[in-house]
Amino acid sequence: MSSTVGQRPVLGSALLTRLPDAVRRPAYDRRALRIGMAHLGVGAFHRCHQAEFTDDALERRFERWGVVGINIRPPRLGDTLGAQDGLYTRLLRDGDQSEARVIGCMLAVVDSQDGPEPALHTLAAPEIDIVTMTVTEKGYCHQPATGALDATHPDIVHDLAHPAAPRSVPGLIAHALERRMLSHGQPISFVSCDNIPSNGTILGTVVAALAEARGADLSRWIEGNVTFPETMVDRIVPATAPSDLAAVESAYGYRDAAVVVGEPFRQWVIEDRFAGRTPPWALSGATFVDDVTPFELIKMRVLNGAQTSLCYLGVLAGHEYTCDDMTDPVLTGFVGTMLAEESLPGLPPVPGIDPEAYLAQSFARLRNTAIRHRNHQIATDGSRKIVQRILNPIRERLEAGGKAERLTLIVAAWMVYLVSASERFGRRWAVEDPFAAEAELIADRIGRDPAALAEAFLAHGAIFDPALAVRPDFRVPLIRHLDGLLSPDPVAYLRAMA
Numbered sequence: 061m062s063s064t065v066g067q068r069p070v071l072g073s074a075l076l077t078r079l080p081d082a083v084r085r086p087a088y089d090r091r092a093l094r095i096g097m098a099h100l101g102v103g104a105f106h107r108c109h110q111a112e113f114t115d116d117a118l119e120r121r122f123e124r125w126g127v128v129g130i131n132i133r134p135p136r137l138g139d140t141l142g143a144q145d146g147l148y149t150r151l152l153r154d155g156d157q158s159e160a161r162v163i164g165c166m167l168a169v170v171d172s173q174d175g176p177e178p179a180l181h182t183l184a185a186p187e188i189d190i191v192t193m194t195v196t197e198k199g200y201c202h203q204p205a206t207g208a209l210d211a212t213h214p215d216i217v218h219d220l221a222h223p224a225a226p227r228s229v230p231g232l233i234a235h236a237l238e239r240r241m242l243s244h245g246q247p248i249s250f251v252s253c254d255n256i257p258s259n260g261t262i263l264g265t266v267v268a269a270l271a272e273a274r275g276a277d278l279s280r281w282i283e284g285n286v287t288f289p290e291t292m293v294d295r296i297v298p299a300t301a302p303s304d305l306a307a308v309e310s311a312y313g314y315r316d317a318a319v320v321v322g323e324p325f326r327q328w329v330i331e332d333r334f335a336g337r338t339p340p341w342a343l344s345g346a347t348f349v350d351d352v353t354p355f356e357l358i359k360m361r362v363l364n365g366a367q368t369s370l371c372y373l374g375v376l377a378g379h380e381y382t383c384d385d386m387t388d389p390v391l392t393g394f395v396g397t398m399l400a401e402e403s404l405p406g407l408p409p410v411p412g413i414d415p416e417a418y419l420a421q422s423f424a425r426l427r428n429t430a431i432r433h434r435n436h437q438i439a440t441d442g443s444r445k446i447v448q449r450i451l452n453p454i455r456e457r458l459e460a461g462g463k464a465e466r467l468t469l470i471v472a473a474w475m476v477y478l479v480s481a482s483e484r485f486g487r488r489w490a491v492e493d494p495f496a497a498e499a500e501l502i503a504d505r506i507g508r509d510p511a512a513l514a515e516a517f518l519a520h521g522a523i524f525d526p527a528l529a530v531r532p533d534f535r536v537p538l539i540r541h542l543d544g545l546l547s548p549d550p551v552a553y554l555r556a557m558a
């Protein structure tokens with residue numbers, strides 16, 4: 061199908077053979093492709109990462125690995141990807157270079173926002189051997205501090221009472237597995253591609269907790285037939301902007317409502333633990349390993365640690381994008397020294413990766429001016445991200461007898477970012493974070509008192525490990541940095557620190 065809006069055709073199967081030469085198209089016969097996988101949570105990151113690995117694999121060894129994309133939350137997929145036969149343009153940009161490719165592996169989309177049935181039906185289908193997923197950290201309904209299921213989460217309370225009509229992601233998976241067990245019994249692997257530590261273990265734990273509530277048969281069947289491998293995923297993919305859609309239309313002459321834009325760099329490290337068939341992702345450069353942990357740690361603490369640090373400092377310095385932050389020597393000097401002196405020393409050895417080179421490469425990636433990654437986008441859900449990116453390195457470093465002055469300043473910057481969204485601090489911007497409302501109450505109650513603000517934040521055990529929160533070598537610099545960053549000229553404070 062392909063339709064025409066004005067003079068410009070819309071991307072779809074009929075347009076595939078008529079694309080301009082500058083747009084790379086699938087080199088395999090898409091009409092012969094059959095469904096073998098599903099993806100839960102189709103957003104820009106999936107389209108620019110796992111789907112591209114799958115297309116590369118299909119081009120090298122053609123097997124049954126077509127994808128069904130499922131969304132159970134907004135946005136709806138039918139009107140965009142669905143109307144384009146699952147096709148979309150993936151742009152890679154670096155400086156003034158741009159490379160366009162149409163990705164072909166998504167054969168169908170399922171919108172399950174109005175009820176679980178369409179998603180359940182797909183996940184329980186015997187031809188689905190693998191489900192990859194990107195549902196954000198909140199989607200796992202776990203307690204960040206322990207990794208256990210959060211039984212007080214409203215969707216989990218609902219799903220425990222109504223297991224056949226699930227609302228949560230773990231509830232959906234548990235019920236789909238029950239249907240599989242009771243019908244065909246085919247094994248399946250769930251591959252979490254969310255940027256959270258021990259993603260597979262967390263997923264397996266929350267699903268097992270719901271399955272247990274259904275009875276021993278289901279738990280036993282899951283143990284024998286389902287796996288949840290860990291993965292580390294990496295590629296910087298900012299939210300698509302209207303100007304990206306316009307760029308495709310003007311450069312290539314067709315309309316595409318599902319364009320994604322990413323950087324050239326990509327990495328995928330996957331724990332080799334599958335219940336059945338595995339796509340030949342290794343042929344596309346993915347690495348299968350026994351232990352993902354060291355890869356996950358360096359990625360979250362160096363690349364993501366830099367992004368999180370720069371986003372708060374960048375907002376305070378009045379910058380919009382990461383690449384703007386990277387032109388500010390005060391920021392790059394501070395963050396570079398912080399990572400080299402306080403984050404790298406605590407990392408375990410990572411097979412095949414030199415930490416200093418990894419840091420240099422990360423900085424080079426963040427300098428890419430063609431990637432417009434908003435500081436406020438990276439700051440979203442910061443209360444979750446800061447634990448693995450900043451707080452865990454601080455705790456480990458202090459416990460080992462070191463100092464973590466600079467990492468601690470980032471915690472203060474995050475607090476200033478949160479309180480600045482409150483009425484009492486002039487609502488300088490809006491914050492999207494599960495902790496935002498709480499932070500606003502703290503800010504309105506306390507005002508500009510660094511010691512009292514720190515005290516109120518540190519009392520939140522779900523974010524701050526109590527053993528860290530009581531340490532004077534954390535609290536004292538935190539209060540000092542809060543005082544400095546709450547001053548009228550936070551950049552001057554930072555410059556003095558740098």
Ligand code: CS2
Nearest residue numbers: 255293294295296367437438
């Ligand atoms: C970013 C990540 O928004 C964020 O939290 O730090 O999305 C980051 O771009 C990716 O993890 C890179 O792989």
